[in-house]
Amino acid sequence: MPDPTDAAPDPGQPPTPGxxxxxxxxxxxxxxxxxxxxxxxxxxxxxxxxxxxxxxxAELDGAGRLCLGIDQPNPExxxxxxxxxxxxxxxxxxxxxxxxxxxxxxxxxLGRQLLEALLAAAQARGxxxxxxxxxxxxxxxxxxxxxxxxxxxxxxxxYYRNGQDALIQWKRITTAALAGR
Ligand SMILES: CC(C)(COP(=O)(O)OP(=O)(O)OC[C@H]1O[C@@H](n2cnc3c(N)ncnc32)[C@H](O)[C@@H]1OP(=O)(O)O)[C@@H](O)C(=O)NCCC(=O)NCCS
Numbered sequence: 001m002p003d004p005t006d007a008a009p010d011p012g013q014p015p016t017p018g019x020x021x022x023x024x025x026x027x028x029x030x031x032x033x034x035x036x037x038x039x040x041x042x043x044x045x046x047x048x049x050x051x052x053x054x055x056x057x058a059e060l061d062g063a064g065r066l067c068l069g070i071d072q073p074n075p076e077x078x079x080x081x082x083x084x085x086x087x088x089x090x091x092x093x094x095x096x097x098x099x100x101x102x103x104x105x106x107x108x109x110l111g112r113q114l115l116e117a118l119l120a121a122a123q124a125r126g127x128x129x130x131x132x133x134x135x136x137x138x139x140x141x142x143x144x145x146x147x148x149x150x151x152x153x154x155x156x157x158x159y160y161r162n163g164q165d166a167l168i169q170w171k172r173i174t175t176a177a178l179a180g181r
Pocket of ligand 1: 001002003004046047099100101102105106107108109110111112113133134135138139140141143144145147
């Protein structure tokens with residue numbers, strides 16, 4: 001997973017008053033190849049340009065990939081895409097590769113809504129576990145994963161370019177774990 005903590009807008013900043021609504025207003029939907037430009041725009045705004053166009057194309061098109069997004073009308077987010085989450089399904093494990101919410105839409109529950117939708121979609125496709133890596137300094141993401149019952153299963157020392165460690169997060173996906181938060 002990207003470490004946007006030294007490249008993109010501060011993930012801990014308070015929400016900007018304005019157009020992006022609370023979570024639940026719009027359901028998560030499956031993203032497709034036609035969402036490429038919206039994904040690139042959101043990647044630029046939320047992650048400082050994490051993936052190239054060809055990487056996004058592969059993520060949206062590739063076998064075993066699962067990409068979900070949430071749309072909301074917002075002049076600052078072309079295509080209306082305000083949150084995106086992707087993962088790779090490998091046998092019975094979901095490897096989450098990206099989770100990002102437009103900076104103007106944070107702390108409204110969208111990240112959690114989308115993460116839970118991704119876990120549910122993966123479970124429906126046979127996933128029993130989910131895993132991801134997060135920078136040890138990414139307090140917003142760590143708080144979100146803890147709130148969603150992820151556990152730290154290991155550390156990759158100095159994994160990120162800025163020297164931060166990656167904390168491996170792991171969660172068993174069960175119907176009870178998804179419903180009983
Ligand atoms: C991490 C991220 C996806 C969270 O999205 P979000 O929509 O703001 O998160 P939510 O509003 O759904 O928050 C759900 C819970 O996560 C925790 N949380 C989220 N952001 C937090 C923050 N800045 N500080 C502390 N806790 C936070 C809280 O427990 C929150 O529940 P609460 O609002 O009821 O207290 C978002 O900050 C983001 O896109 N960051 C940049 C990209 C990134 O770091 N992705 C993860 C890479 S591993």
